Structures are given as structure tokens and as C-alpha cells.
Amino acid sequence: MQQIPGGVCAAQGFSAGGAHCGLKKVKPDLALIVSAVPAAAAATYTKNVVQAAPLHVTKRHLADGMLSAVIVNSGNANACAPDGEANAFAMCASAAEALGLAAEQVAVSSTGVIGVSMTPKMPLVQNGIASLAESLTADAAGSDAAAKAIMTTDLTQKEMAVQLTLGGKTVHLGGIAKGSGMIHPNMGTMLCFLTTDAAIAPALLSRALGLAVERSFNRISVDGDSSTNDFCLIMANGLAGNAEICEENADYAAFLAALTDICVYLAREIAADGEGATHLITCTVKGAPDEEIATTIARSVISSSLVKSAVFGKDANWGRILCAMGYAGVNFDPERVSVSFASEAGEVPVCKNGRGLSFDEELALKVLTPHEVEICIDMAQGNAESTCWGCDLTYEYVRINGEYRS
Amino acid sequence: MQQIPGGVCAAQGFSAGGAHCGLKKVKPDLALIVSAVPAAAAATYTKNVVQAAPLHVTKRHLADGMLSAVIVNSGNANACAPDGEANAFAMCASAAEALGLAAEQVAVSSTGVIGVSMTPKMPLVQNGIASLAESLTADAAGSDAAAKAIMTTDLTQKEMAVQLTLGGKTVHLGGIAKGSGMIHPNMGTMLCFLTTDAAIAPALLSRALGLAVERSFNRISVDGDSSTNDFCLIMANGLAGNAEICEENADYAAFLAALTDICVYLAREIAADGEGATHLITCTVKGAPDEEIATTIARSVISSSLVKSAVFGKDANWGRILCAMGYAGVNFDPERVSVSFASEAGEVPVCKNGRGLSFDEELALKVLTPHEVEICIDMAQGNAESTCWGCDLTYEYVRINGEYRS
Numbered sequence: 073m074q075q076i077p078g079g080v081c082a083a084q085g086f087s088a089g090g091a092h093c094g095l096k097k098v099k100p101d102l103a104l105i106v107s108a109v110p111a112a113a114a115a116t117y118t119k120n121v122v123q124a125a126p127l128h129v130t131k132r133h134l135a136d137g138m139l140s141a142v143i144v145n146s147g148n149a150n151a152c153a154p155d156g157e158a159n160a161f162a163m164c165a166s167a168a169e170a171l172g173l174a175a176e177q178v179a180v181s182s183t184g185v186i187g188v189s190m191t192p193k194m195p196l197v198q199n200g201i202a203s204l205a206e207s208l209t210a211d212a213a214g215s216d217a218a219a220k221a222i223m224t225t226d227l228t229q230k231e232m233a234v235q236l237t238l239g240g241k242t243v244h245l246g247g248i249a250k251g252s253g254m255i256h257p258n259m260g261t262m263l264c265f266l267t268t269d270a271a272i273a274p275a276l277l278s279r280a281l282g283l284a285v286e287r288s289f290n291r292i293s294v295d296g297d298s299s300t301n302d303f304c305l306i307m308a309n310g311l312a313g314n315a316e317i318c319e320e321n322a323d324y325a326a327f328l329a330a331l332t333d334i335c336v337y338l339a340r341e342i343a344a345d346g347e348g349a350t351h352l353i354t355c356t357v358k359g360a361p362d363e364e365i366a367t368t369i370a371r372s373v374i375s376s377s378l379v380k381s382a383v384f385g386k387d388a389n390w391g392r393i394l395c396a397m398g399y400a401g402v403n404f405d406p407e408r409v410s411v412s413f414a415s416e417a418g419e420v421p422v423c424k425n426g427r428g429l430s431f432d433e434e435l436a437l438k439v440l441t442p443h444e445v446e447i448c449i450d451m452a453q454g455n456a457e458s459t460c461w462g463c464d465l466t467y468e469y470v471r472i473n474g475e476y477r478s
Numbered sequence: 479m480q481q482i483p484g485g486v487c488a489a490q491g492f493s494a495g496g497a498h499c500g501l502k503k504v505k506p507d508l509a510l511i512v513s514a515v516p517a518a519a520a521a522t523y524t525k526n527v528v529q530a531a532p533l534h535v536t537k538r539h540l541a542d543g544m545l546s547a548v549i550v551n552s553g554n555a556n557a558c559a560p561d562g563e564a565n566a567f568a569m570c571a572s573a574a575e576a577l578g579l580a581a582e583q584v585a586v587s588s589t590g591v592i593g594v595s596m597t598p599k600m601p602l603v604q605n606g607i608a609s610l611a612e613s614l615t616a617d618a619a620g621s622d623a624a625a626k627a628i629m630t631t632d633l634t635q636k637e638m639a640v641q642l643t644l645g646g647k648t649v650h651l652g653g654i655a656k657g658s659g660m661i662h663p664n665m666g667t668m669l670c671f672l673t674t675d676a677a678i679a680p681a682l683l684s685r686a687l688g689l690a691v692e693r694s695f696n697r698i699s700v701d702g703d704s705s706t707n708d709f710c711l712i713m714a715n716g717l718a719g720n721a722e723i724c725e726e727n728a729d730y731a732a733f734l735a736a737l738t739d740i741c742v743y744l745a746r747e748i749a750a751d752g753e754g755a756t757h758l759i760t761c762t763v764k765g766a767p768d769e770e771i772a773t774t775i776a777r778s779v780i781s782s783s784l785v786k787s788a789v790f791g792k793d794a795n796w797g798r799i800l801c802a803m804g805y806a807g808v809n810f811d812p813e814r815v816s817v818s819f820a821s822e823a824g825e826v827p828v829c830k831n832g833r834g835l836s837f838d839e840e841l842a843l844k845v846l847t848p849h850e851v852e853i854c855i856d857m858a859q860g861n862a863e864s865t866c867w868g869c870d871l872t873y874e875y876v877r878i879n880g881e882y883r884s
Contacts, residue, residue, distance in 0.1 A: 122804030122812040122832075152800050152812070154833055186797025187834035300801050377783070378879055385880025391592025394558050395706050398528030406528040406558070426528075427560050428593035467873045473784055474791025 073236040073330050079215030080105050082233035082246035083269040084311040088214040089207050090221030093200025095147030095184070095193055100221035102200045105265055106141040106171060106208060111309035113139035113179070114278035116285045118302040124149050125156025126180040127303060129164065133176050137274030139307055140177040142265060143167040143201060144222050146250070150182040150190050151300040159190040159197075166198040170205030181303050183224055183250065183263055219248040222263055225472055226250050230341040236330050238323045241314040243270045245330050249338040251302075251345075262289065262342050264304040266334065270327055271310035272317040280328045281306050288335035291367065291460040292343040293375045306331075343461040344443075348468025351383050351440075355447045358457040365402045366451075366458035372400035373447060374462030383445060384464035388413055388436035390422040393447060408452040415442040425452075479642040479736050485621030486511050488639035488652035489675040490717040494620040495613050496627030499606025501553030501590070501599055506627035508606050511671055512547040512577060512614060517715035519545035519585070520684035522691045524708040530555050531562025532586040533709060535570065539582045543680030545713055546583040548671060549573040549607060550628050552656070556588040556596050557706040565596040565603075572604040576611030587709050589630055589656065589669055625654040628669055631878055632656050636747040642736050644729045647720040649676040651736050655744040657708075657751075668695065668748050670710040672740065676733055677716035678723040686734045687712050694741035697773065697866040698749040699781045712737075749867040750849075754874025757789050757846075761853040764863035771808045772857075772864035778806035779853060780868030789851060790870035794819055794842035796828040799853060814858040821848040831858075 080088050085108035095101040113134055117127050133139065143163050150156050164178040171178075190197065208214055219229045233246030251262025272280070285304055310316065317324050344352035355373045360366035373379055376396035382389040390411045398406065411423040417438045420431050439445070486494050491514040501507040519540055523533050539545065549569050556562050570584040577584075596603065614620055625635045639652030657668025678686070691710055716722065723730050750758035761779045766772035779785055782802035788795040796817045804812065817829040823844045826837050845851070 120801065120804035121806075121809060122800050149797070152797060152829070152832055152834060186801060187829065189834070300797075300804060377875075381876055381879030384876060387880065391555070391558060391706075394528050395526060395592060398526035398706060400527075403527060423558065423593065426558055428558060428595070465876055465879075467876050469783075470787055470790060470871055470873050470876060473787030473871075474793065 073234050073333065076233050076235050076244070078212050078233045079219060079231040079246045079248050080265055080267045081210050081212060081215040083244040083267045085109060085269060085309050086267045087208040087210040088218040089204055089209060090217035091200055091204040091207065094196040095145055100217065101145055101147040102204050103144040103218035103221035104141065104167060104201070104204050104208060105218055105267065107307055107309040109309050109311065110138050110140050110177065111307035112137060112272060112274040112277050113305065113307045114274060114281045115303065115305045116281060118300060120300050122152065122300045124151035124182060124301040126150055126160040126182045127301065128157055129160040130179040130181065133164065133179055139179050140173050141167055141171060142179040142181060142305055144181045144263065145197065146183050146222055146224050148182060148184040148188055148190050149186045149301045151186045153187055153189045155189065155191050159194055162194060163197060163201060166201040167205060170202045179305055181263055183222065183301050186300060215246070215248060222248065222250040224250065225347055226345055228341065228345045230338050232334050232337045234330050234334060236326055238270060238314040238326060241312050243312040243314055244268060245270065245334060247334050247338055249342060251342040262302055264289065264338055266306040268306065268308045269310065269312035270308050270317065271312065271314050272308050272327065276317055276324060277306060277308050280324070280331055283328060284332040284335040287332055288339040291371065292339045293371060293462045340461050343463050346463030347472045348466040349463030350466055351464040352444045353383055353447065353462045353464065354444065354459060355449065356457065356459045357449045357451060359451040359454055360456040360458070361454035363456045363458050365404070366456050367460065368402050369397050369400045369449070370458050370460035372396045374460045377465055380462065380465035383440065384466050386437050386440040388420065388422055388431070388440060394423065404451060405453055410450045410452065412448045413439050414446040414448055415439050415444060417442055479640050479739065482639050482641050482650070484618050484639045485625060485637040485652045485654050486671055486673045487616050487618060487621040489650040489673045491515060491675060491715050492673045493614040493616040494624040495610055495615060496623035497606055497610040497613065500602040501551055506623065507551055507553040508610050509550040509624035509627035510547065510573060510607070510610050510614060511624055511673065513713055513715040515715050515717065516544050516546050516583065517713035518543055518678060518680040518683050519711065519713045520680060520687045521709065521711045522687060524706060526706050528558065528706045530557035530588060530707040532556055532566040532588045533707065535563055535566040536585040536587065539570065539585055545585050546579050547573055547577060548585040548587060548711055550587045550669065551603065552589050552628055552630050554588060554590040554594055554596050555592045555707050557592045559593055559595045561595065561597050565600055568600060569603060569607060572607040573611060576608045585711055587669055589628065589707050592706060621652070621654060628654065628656040630656065631753055632751055634747065634751045636744050638740050638743045640736050640740060642732055644676060644720040644732060647718050649718040649720055650674060651676065651740060653740050653744055655748060657748040668708055670695065670744055672712040674712065674714045675716065675718035676714050676723065677718065677720050678714050678733065682723055682730060683712060683714050686730070686737055689734060690738040690741040693738055694745040697777065698745045699777065699866070699868045746867050749869050752869030753878045754872040755869030756872055757870040758850045759789055759853065759868045759870065760850065760865060761855065762863065762865045763855045763857060765857040765860055766862040766864070767860035769862045769864050771810070772862050773866065774808050775803050775806045775855070776864050776866035778802045780866045783871055786868065786871035789846065790872050792843055792846040794826065794828055794837070794846060800829065810857060811859055816856045816858065818854045819845050820852040820854055821845050821850060823848055
């Protein structure tokens, strides 16, 4: 497996692009990704009870496990707004018309403010989609443009691609993602669009996506809020010519590993770009009775406002880590827990067997200064482990979210 | 039922006081509350798996349902620290010796930094307890001093008392509380000490406390963190001379109502004093299928960082409210939900049947300006209701918690 450029256009037969239609003032707000041939497709959706209209439309269009394109807008979530499904379907229809497809071959996804009707801007959106469909390219520039157009408060563009060999054939797999607020475990926590030229049956594609998402996007948290719109989609068009993956064989395992790697990369990028964040926090829990307990505890730690504020202040306040472990909702023996902080600047053990260690405060400050810091927990009560990612809580988060609508 | 002064000293036979022993630099850090005669006692404890040593000691001393005193320190949580139980017991023993009691008649409670050993400061603590026991008073000044000594990052002292008539006898009930960070539903979320001269059997006292806490302290959230030390204690010494409450009769109902009122008052005070808070947020949910669903949804709304940040920014961003309802973990029909904001400045409906209403942004700004703002949700899918309280998320919260240990 090897990292390559190209994002969602790295796989054969995919083209993409982005444009500005007027949902936002100046920045690009429309993205389109198209496969030259119908692709097997699978998706995961937010578990929020309040789901945006585009998700309902997409679920219907994905019922047969096949798609040819996905149209995405930023600047309006099309959630809790009048005529939401009609407008979401109209976006699919506009893309389909421009691309010579049926509307049912197109998925739709939106991100932005909740509760504002798209209706007044639908003429702009539909014109924008028509011209965007003319300007797609099958190269890195196309993927870049799409990655930029799905951003909201994101500061960084999130894009990744790899190639691997399946049965002697070179297969490509790439993706773009967005998200920096309303980010919390439990799919979806953001938008992510993945493409591959691997041949894989829809049922296995869906299984692989579920597992990869479980170990990546469902293990990050920015602020504990799962959005109404979150969505992760993969399209696999089979143009690589590998023998179609129809069972859980070695090819499936290799594909799953590559997919998980890409999702973890993009998930970490989202956590690092958390609104106002100055630190990417990685929490690893080992020595757990099982992986679910390890994940639950790691997630609780990276979700704690007090832990997040402490990391912002470069304060090795490990008591808050034990506290967050304690209210995670799983039972364990705190008397066996050890904790250390680590980063490129070194490692500092701060707690052993549930009791504080005396440690060098200057070293701790040094360890907590780099952008990426790790909280390492050893529960010493089993052999399972898990990793979750989050970010610190800063003044800037409050500023961004106190002013978002205005 | 009538509000009276006196806090924990309003009830006959209770004296209290506060002092500085050296756990904090300057501010008072020791509080002692004593009943002149052995009192029926009941308590609720944090549900955190990591529980501080004083809670373990107190549970043992409360096993027979009777107590005569409670000793409290601030400045050190005595959690995850060496010799925690020995030090907690030594605090009880010091108080008992000074008061002519057995150590088992004394409860102990601590609040402050986690993971720092009390051992080096135990001589100061024990001397402090001995002199504090000499200086207790049975008046408002004693209660005030105790209320001040249990504060950590609190800006306001939290104290309340009422009197009511039970079977022709005047009964007094009062309490003090602390808490402004690590505040989240699920007892305990802070420290609270209640006293009453009512005669009530320990089992009924415990039942009443559980119900009152469920409807007060378990319905507030500041930052989602349940502490290792949180604790609510009530002592009932029977000196009012009322017929002992031994069943769920009218006296029990009147006592429970008064106790709930005091707990709700103190809980709101804690939410309003949330670290860095500029707004007290009350979320009322009505039209719910049952009270538990109403509570779960109200709690999710007041816990959302995005809702909290929006209130800080006086931004009527109701989409975040629907979003937080949606991930509360209960099922409901979002298409029937209506939302409005209210305060002393007026009311502004913003969402009806799951869809945004056009509203006057200037009026909304006016409604969201007072210190206390209400988020009113009507689910229109039942007759149950519930109320939870929280506060906004501000720059100041981040500053306080980025610097707490230093």
C-alpha cells in the first residue's frame, strides 16, 4: 500500500470539481464527484434522530446499492427547513440531467446552517450544478476543488489516496472529507466521500465501510455534537479490473486495511482541524478487557471539556483523565490504571496504579507543547486496546460558535 | 413553606463554621457542621467509577443511617492520592475528638485538585479541625462561614433555608452547596449539605433525598464532567418535635416538597455560577411521552457545547437545539417539535412543527440578553414535562480550566 496524490480522482474513471453558486458569499459551495460507469456504493449516516432531507433522498437512491455520482453543497444544511426533500431531489435531478443520468443514480449531501430554506436559492443552485457538471476533471485539481467546496469552518482541506495490489491489479482508493465542528463519535460525524476502482460486491463494500468508519470517524470528537447531516459515502466502480471481491478473502482484508487507513487519516485531520483547536489529542487505551471498553474510555477522555481545556493550557492535569474514565459508563478497577503524556518532545508518566507520580513539571510542559500530544492509558486489566482522537478546547472554539450564524 | 435565613443553622440544634488551615493559600478551606444530638442521615454519591477516598469512609460511617457531624475540606479532592482513606478517616477522628464523638459519627467530604496527597498537610488539617470545632456557632454566621469554606472556583456562596409546618410543629430545613465546574447530571455533581430538625425515619429520609436530588442536582450541567467527589448529605435531628415521619403520608409529601424546593434552588445557583458563565439557561420540555424522555432531551440540550456557545453569543440558533434533541438517545418525531426562546424581555417562537419560523432578529437578541434565558420546547407527543438547567460556554470557562492547577 502506497500513498499517492489525486484524492477522489486517484481511482480510474472518477472525475470531480467544485464551484461557487451563491449559497455562501464568496467561497465555493458546490462539489460534484462522478464515476464514468455505474459504481457499487455504500454509506453510513448520522445516528441523530433529526436527519437532514438529503439523507432521506440519498437512502432511497442507494437502495439498489449502485450510484454514478454525488452532488454536495455547503452553506446550507437543508435540515429542518421547508421543502427539504423536494429541493434535495431537485439537486440530484439537475446533476443527472447535466450528466445524462437518472436522478436515482445520484446521491446528495449538504452541510451548513440548519433550519434555513434552500428554496429561494434553488435557481442559483440548479444553474450552478449545470455549469459545474461541464467543468469536471479527472485529476488532482478536480479532487482539490471538490475538497475545498465542501468546507465550512474547516481551516484545512482533507484529502488522501493510496494504491494497493489486489490479485496482480493496481487498485486505487481515495477520499475527501470535511468537518471541524459538531464532531462526535457515532457516524456520521462529518462528510466523507470515498472512491475506488476496485471491483467489490455492494454487500462487502458496505461491510468494509462500516468497519472502517467504526475505527476512524466514530473515534473522534470535537465538541460532542453529532450533526443532522453527517454522512460517509463510498463508490467502487470496478475499473481496476481485479477479480470482484465477493467474499471475505485476502483481497477483502487488504482492501479493508487500505480503507481503514484512509478513514483514520481523514478522521485525524478532522480532529486536528477541530474548531479553534491548537492541539490534536490522541488517546490510546491498552490493557483493557475488550476493545469496546477501551474505545468507550478513550472516547470519554477525549470528549471531556476539562481534559480538553487542560491540554489547551499545557497542564498535565491527569486527575481529570481518571475522572473522565470513571464516568465513561463502564466498570473497571481504577487502582490498576497508569497514565502518561507523550509527544515528539518525550514522555512523562504521571500516574501509576491509580496514584499520582511525582514528575518534572518542566518536562511535562515540554511534552505538552507540540501540536500533537498523546494520552497513554494502561488499564492493566486485559489485552485489548483502542485509540480515539480529539482536540483541545480553546477561546477560539467559543468565538467561532458564538458568532456562527451572524 | 416560607423562606428564612440561617442556611444549615436554620434548623434547631445545628451549629457550623469555617476556617483556613492551609490547604489553600489564603481562603477558608475547612467547614464543619454539627448536630447537638445524633441525627438520621442519608446521602447520594457520584456515580463516577473513580470515587474519592472520603466517599468510601463516609459510606461506612453512614451504614447505620445516623450521623452527628460532617467535616469538609476544599483545596484537595483526596482522590487518586496515596493514603486517601487513612487521611479521610483521620479527619473524622480529629473532628470526633474535638466534639466528644466517635469517628464513626462523622462524615467527611473533600473537593479540589485530584491526585495530590493530603499527607504532608495533615498536621495543618488536624490542627485546623481542632480549633474550628471550638468556634462553631448556631446562627447564620456559622452557616455563611461553612458555605464560604467549601467553595473552589465558585463566585457565589450558595445557601437556602425554609420553614414549614408538620402536624402543628414548625420544622426548619436548610442547606449549603458548592460547585461550578465538573458539573453534570447524575449525582453527585457538586457538594451539598442539608440539615433539618424534622423527625423522619432514615429510610424515608433517604427516599426523599433521592427524589429531590433526581429533580434538582441531576438536572443541571455545566461541562459534562461528573466529579470523583460529588456528594449530597442530609441530617435530620428530630428536634422540631413533630411526629416522626415513618410512612409516605401528608407530612412526608410536605417535607419532600420543601426539600425538593431547596435542592432546585441550590442546583440553579450552581448552574448559574458555572465556570465563566454569563447566562443561566433553563430548558423546559413539555408535550413529551414521559418524564424520563423529557428529562433526557432537556439534559442533552443544556449539555450541548454548540447550544451553550450560541447562548453566549446571544444567537437564536435553534437548529442546534433540534440537533441536540436528535442525538439525546431517545426516539421522537421531529416534525411535531416547536421551540421558542423566552426571558424577562419577552418570548420569540423560532420553530414550529420542526420547521423554522421567520422571526424578528432584534427581538431575539433582546430576549437572549438577560442573565436568565429559557429554551421552551413543546414536543406535542404526550403530556409529560421536565426542566433542566445549565449555563453558557464562554472564553472564561476555557481560561479557568486551562489554568486551574497552576
